[in-house]
Amino acid sequence: MRVLTWLGGIVVVVALGWGGTAVAHRSVESALTASRPVAATSASSGLDYSGDTRDVRPPHVKPQPSPIPTPAAPAAAPPPARPAPPPPAAIVVRSTQQTLINQDRARYGLAPLTWNSCLFNVAVSNAQRMSAQGFISHTNGPNADLSCGPTRQAGENVGYWSAGVNDTQLNTMFMNSADHRANILGPYHYVATAWAVDSRGYGYIAVEFS
Numbered sequence: 001m002r003v004l005t006w007l008g009g010i011v012v013v014v015a016l017g018w019g020g021t022a023v024a025h026r027s028v029e030s031a032l033t034a035s036r037p038v039a040a041t042s043a044s045s046g047l048d049y050s051g052d053t054r055d056v057r058p059p060h061v062k063p064q065p066s067p068i069p070t071p072a073a074p075a076a077a078p079p080p081a082r083p084a085p086p087p088p089a090a091i092v093v094r095s096t097q098q099t100l101i102n103q104d105r106a107r108y109g110l111a112p113l114t115w116n117s118c119l120f121n122v123a124v125s126n127a128q129r130m131s132a133q134g135f136i137s138h139t140n141g142p143n144a145d146l147s148c149g150p151t152r153q154a155g156e157n158v159g160y161w162s163a164g165v166n167d168t169q170l171n172t173m174f175m176n177s178a179d180h181r182a183n184i185l186g187p188y189h190y191v192a193t194a195w196a197v198d199s200r201g202y203g204y205i206a207v208e209f210s
Contacts, residue, residue, distance in 0.1 A: 119148050155209040157189065
């Protein structure tokens, strides 16, 4: 856990990754096979000779009828083409903070995170809790995040800003902190974010990863 004090202001940001700063993950490789194109078999062609019809055989040899050419077998029909795989699901984006997170990940060559409604419920609960208590803290956020899907890693970033909701400011602060940046660039697939503003106008944000 790391606590940062924003100079000249009253902003504190805390990051927590599931299992400490080192977040374990498993990579899965999938093998794809491409069907090779089958070359069409060309049908053999039979040629009928048309020309001189005179009998040129010796006289004592009885002419024999010309053999009837065997018709060529029809070419085998090519196998039906396999249907194209469905396109990947579109990334769902539902918050400004999520957009900024995906921009950060893109700069490091990482895949974007898609919105998760279950994580959103966790984020709303934690943002409202911090707003009610008047300070930021972690409780069971990462544990709740793990219950939102089959992933085996989870993380949470929380922070506040005295002038209310300010996604750009908090994202900058998160990226300037090694622990928070590790969550933003972590081995996650989903994210959800939520703000809550208290009676003083302070904005509290919870960012949940899984």
